[in-house]
Amino acid sequence: MKQPIILGIDEVGRGPWAGPLVVGAVILGPNFSPEDIAKLQNSPNLSTKDSEKLQLYQNLADSKQLTAKKRESLEPLILKHAAAHGLGWVSTTELDKYGLSASLRLATRRAIKQVLATKTIFTEIILDGTVNFLQNTPLENKVNLLKKADSLIKEVSAASIIAKVGRDRYMAEIATQYPAYGFEKHVGYGTALHKEALLKHGICPEHRTSFRPIRTIIAQMEPSTSISDQESQFSMRNHQNCPPTASKTKDFPIQPSTSAKGQTAENAVSRYLKTQNHTIVAHNFKTKTYEIDLISTLNQQIFFTEVKYSRSLNQEGTALVRITPEKQHQMHYAARAFLASHPDFTDSQPLLAAASVSGPDYQVDDWLILN
Secondary structure: OOOOOEEEEEEEOOOOOEOOEEEEEEEOOHHHOHHHHHHHHHOOOOOHHHHHHHHHHHHOOOHHHOOHHHHHHHHHHHHHHOOEEEEEEEOHHHHHHHOHHHHHHHHHHHHHHHHHHOOOOOOEEEEEOOOOOOOOOOOHHHEEEEOOHHHHOHHHHHHHHHHHHHHHHHHHHHHHHOHHHOHHHHOOOOOHHHHHHHHHHOOOOOEOOOOHHHHHHHHHOOOOOOHHHHHHHOOOOOOOOOOOOOOOOOOOOOOOOOOHHHHHHHHHHHHHHHHOOOEEEEEEEEOOOOEEEEEEEEOOEEEEEEEEEEOOOOOOOOHHHHOOHHHHHHHHHHHHHHHHHOHHHOOOEEEEEEEEEEOOOOEEEEEEEOO
């Protein structure tokens, strides 16, 4: 039986009060097969390269079970010897804007995008945990979910290590920018030291104001410093050391699309949904303030899809980063208006979705459910 080539995925930074969320993705490749490793173990004379590979394989484990020193010694070996690797970053700004669940999906897609760019072949994706962050994407059927995969699967262990080292390094860097918080010690997690610093100094641009502990601490501060005051004080976030984040654009109610590019993108998504056995029931359903680009049905569900087109798919180019909570609220309103005027669909489960289309050939890069 042919050995699967695994792409391992793991995240770091789900629970901290500050700092980015990071997802690691690693393909060790066929040179790390059990047979190949067995040959190295039985070889009396190893080259430096093979010695490093064997050392790496034997020491890969869940990043949480390794010391910082051990993780830092393994990270360069992973980057050197893995067939492919990637890191998907979601900034504090984006976490506050889109929420944790959507940010995990976004970070996963960003990490995998870097791997796909290398053209490295893989046959299986193993995600640590119980949620498939690649659901409703072309890679969905390659995914296997596994609890404690970071302890059981070498590729997932490697992904957890490079994500942890990358994030810890970033937190150490911003500690020099915001020395009052001790980020180099707790890397943003909710420790007593961190809470004490917050109560004394307030929040900084790296704090996740959408997280309840931070909002609670803000509320405990002096009455003269309200939550809105604190948040507006730091609304212009400084991320000079942070990996690239989504461009900041104002969101207004979208008027009906009349552009040829927009219509071509919507037609491309319509064709894609038909290949997924959707039935298209409406194009460009309009209310007074908003328009739903596509409405489709599948298995007693009705999908309201917003289509976004860009000339090229850059690091922030998925549809998700361009669908703000405000825009989702508008989509909800338009969806309710459609259902109210089309009673035949009132028994269907309504779901909001977003599609990303890019390039001169109008390729559908992603279609995902938002709620």
